[in-house]
Amino acid sequence: MADASTSAKGDLRLTRITKSFGDFTAVDDLSLVIPEGSFFALLGPSGCGKTTTLRIIAGLEEPTVGSIHIGAVDITTKKSYQRPINTVFQNYALFPHLTIYENVAFGLRRRGIKDVKEAVDKVLNLVELPHLAQRKPTQLSGGQQQRIALARAIVNRPALLLLDEPLGALDLKLRRQMQIELKWIQTEVGLTFVHVTHDQEEAMTMADTIAVMNEGKIEQMGSPADLYDNPETAFVANFLGQSNLIKGTVEGTDGDSLVVNVFSQRIKIAKSRSHAKDNSVLAGIRPEKIRIHPEGTPATGNVLTGGVIADVSYIGVSTQYQVEMPWKQELMVFEQNDDGVPPLNKGDAVVLSWESIFTFALAGDEDASAGSEVMPEDLDE
């Protein structure tokens, strides 16, 4: 079985992959390069095609059209057991009739590797569970099963490790801990990880590069900071964190900035952060970037006046305000509770301001609510 394809090394390249199930197109003309050694996340809501993409890479689905390469080797038609790729399945899929040791040794034995014991012991030490080697999977907790599923995959040192919602079944605290651990293990073993998730926080914590998927296509790809600070579409702006998107019209330029009229007030947006196609824009600003002041306070940067506090929620580290603007839109403001000033009250008249560099602009014809109606945490594929 150890032909050229199982020893392939290098970047993973998906070229114009489409996968249709009858009338439904799960993956739509997707091209992607995942650099060797990176921690790559495919992020998107349920049904966006990310799991299908992962299954195509694993060889569990065949693409309708398109090709897959690892380095120079074409693996499009290879069976999943002929690919140098291993998967950590969503519910782990540990073999219930085998011990933990035999589960981890499974891939090594199938490939006829000699030093099975040494490799298995080493990887069980890496996931800190060597004492469970002789147990059966059902005797392990969810977190332990998760680590064994990971150990069973990385022991083969594949060119590519696929993780399908690996932390979905764990509780929040354990999930946080495993996020850090996964990232550490990835750095330690130096393998390419491709991680599929609907949890934006999980993707941002672990991945070097995130591809945000929606309806079978990649909306935007980049580092977590890129995607968060400079989203190109309303879907990305809303799916990764929260955004205030305000309709406006470009009136002119001022140096490197666009001057935008939003309901008769003027704000500036850096040209490098504008993804508008014409003069009609959606001006975007993250809630935590906005400062909130009582009316009459002088403010610098981008300033919007005439707001009235519609709702206040105190949540410890910050206070969240809903501010109703004169054009009847409610904007979100997250204010850190770090200045000793008591929170403002409902009904107070306020001025909002922020550094103009934090503003981004999207095309004005975009649906300002795209990506926000899906609550990522509630989804499960």
Add this chain to the structure above:
Amino acid sequence: MKQLADAPIPTLPINARISRWFGRNLIRIYAVFGFTYLFIPVLYTFIFSFNDGGKSNLVWKGFTTANWQNPCGAPEVCTALGNSIKIGLLATTFSTILGTGIAFAIGRYNFKGRSSTNLLIFLPMATPEIVLGASLLSLFLVFQINPGFWPTVIAHVMFCISFVVVTVKARIASLDPRLEQAAMDLYANEFETFRRVTLPLVAPGIAGAALLAFSLSFDDFIITNFNSGTLSTFPKFVYVSATRGIPPQANVIGSSMFFLALIIVVVGQFVGNKRKPH
């Protein structure tokens, strides 16, 4: 708080306690009656296996262990038993192999005629045995095959297959397909995946199906009576003896079969529990 902690523990009134006791134990009382009803005939058979009744075993004539010391004491009883066991083992082997194959085909693959195959498999179970037995006999006679050992085996394989298919199929349906995908992902080809993952996980279902097939075959009277000719089987022996009084040796064999089945089930449970203690 301190005062409350020191106060005597309040007790429930007597009628509340009685109704609570019934609420907790009603299902147990019901179970005791249910099992009594089920096991009285077995107990009767077992007790009368110790009857010193000679050829007729209808009234209690005194305790003896002679029947257990010499279970083949009655004429022909062990020949009949031997035939039944031979037929049972052969029918079990063939029907388990064929039925497991069919169960995988129906459970795992989509092919033309899958749903009609599914339906046809159920038919022998739904058809009255008397009809099956009679038509099998006429079929054998058309092909000029005389009733006897092999026609009986063929007949038994035929009706056992359906039960094997249904049992194994249920097990296959409960198998998580991701386990097989995981095996393929871990470099096991189709054959290795079947041998290392699919088969071991379906094995309990196959074993259960084999036990079921054996007991169906061993127990069968109607179809056997049509197709076995002069060959004697254990059910036929008991049926024929019934007119004159069944010898206590039949009770010995019947009780032994019951205990054997019980042991198999208990051992099976024990092994199963050992595999997953929780």
